[in-house]
Amino acid sequence: AQTVTQSQPEMSVQEAETVTLSCTYDTSESNYYLFWYKQPPSRQMILVIRQEAYKQQNATENRFSVNFQKAAKSFSLKISDSQLGDTAMYFCAFISTGANSKLTFGKGITLSVRP
Amino acid sequence: KAGVTQTPRYLIKTRGQQVTLSCSPISGHRSVSWYQQTPGQGLQFLFEYFSETQRNKGNFPGRFSGRQFSNSRSEMNVSTLELGDSALYLCASSGQGWGTEAFFGQGTRLTVV
Numbered sequence: 001a002q003t004v005t006q007s008q009p010e011m012s013v014q015e016a017e018t019v020t021l022s023c024t025y026d027t028s029e030s031n032y033y034l035f036w037y038k039q040p041p042s043r044q045m046i047l048v049i050r051q052e053a054y055k056q057q058n059a060t061e062n063r064f065s066v067n068f069q070k071a072a073k074s075f076s077l078k079i080s081d082s083q084l085g086d087t088a089m090y091f092c093a094f095i096s097t098g099a100n101s102k103l104t105f106g107k108g109i110t111l112s113v114r115p
Numbered sequence: 116k117a118g119v120t121q122t123p124r125y126l127i128k129t130r131g132q133q134v135t136l137s138c139s140p141i142s143g144h145r146s147v148s149w150y151q152q153t154p155g156q157g158l159q160f161l162f163e164y165f166s167e168t169q170r171n172k173g174n175f176p177g178r179f180s181g182r183q184f185s186n187s188r189s190e191m192n193v194s195t196l197e198l199g200d201s202a203l204y205l206c207a208s209s210g211q212g213w214g215t216e217a218f219f220g221q222g223t224r225l226t227v228v
Contacts, residue, residue, distance in 0.1 A: 043203060044219060046219075047216050050216065091158065101171070102171050103160065105150075105157060106157070107157045108157060108158075
């Protein structure tokens with residue numbers, strides 16, 4: 001069974017600064033995808049970034065980038081130039097390839113961006 | 116392109132009653148999954164439907180069931196409601212599988228009293 005661990009329940013960052021959210025996972029699969037989702041107070045889950053396990057290059061989406069360490073089973077999210085609108089819960093998620101796979105989420109981390 | 120639509124947004128039910136939640140996926144998406152979100156347990160997978168067939172199921176009691184129609188709309192039913200069923204229920208749709216992006220609805224907040 002796959003597990004996703006987000007050990008930090010809360011973080012706070014000053015506007016315009018950089019923050020890194022940690023995530024580790026455990027799996028015996030070799031092919032899988034990793035995601036970071038954002039859930040603002042509106043409750044809508046929004047995909048922030050996706051990483052394919054077979055790709056060595058770290059994914060980047062504008063101010064969001066990941067540090068994917070496959071051997072260490074680590075998948076951290078870096079948010080640069082933090083904005084007030086980044087305040088939300090962030091979930092790390094994992095899914096293996098295959099027809100019967102399911103998306104497994106971490107417990108989430110509450111990120112607060114201070115003005 | 117319309118997003119994933121969940122109805123109703125809020126629901127209050129009494130213990131012992133049953134409830135049906137609805138999810139309309141993005142047009143063209145054939146996969147619909149349901150999640151239960153609570154402060155204590157986080158996001159837990161309920162089940163996934165693909166082309167009207169349940170493809171995967173989480174560890175929930177049989178009181179939780181679902182179905183998918185030919186237009187890919189999905190319903191989730193919970194019978195004999197318990198206080199512990201109070202949660203945010205999220206639906207997500209994707210085109211073929213989870214390697215592609217999954218889009219979530221805004222959820223249905225169910226309160227059982």
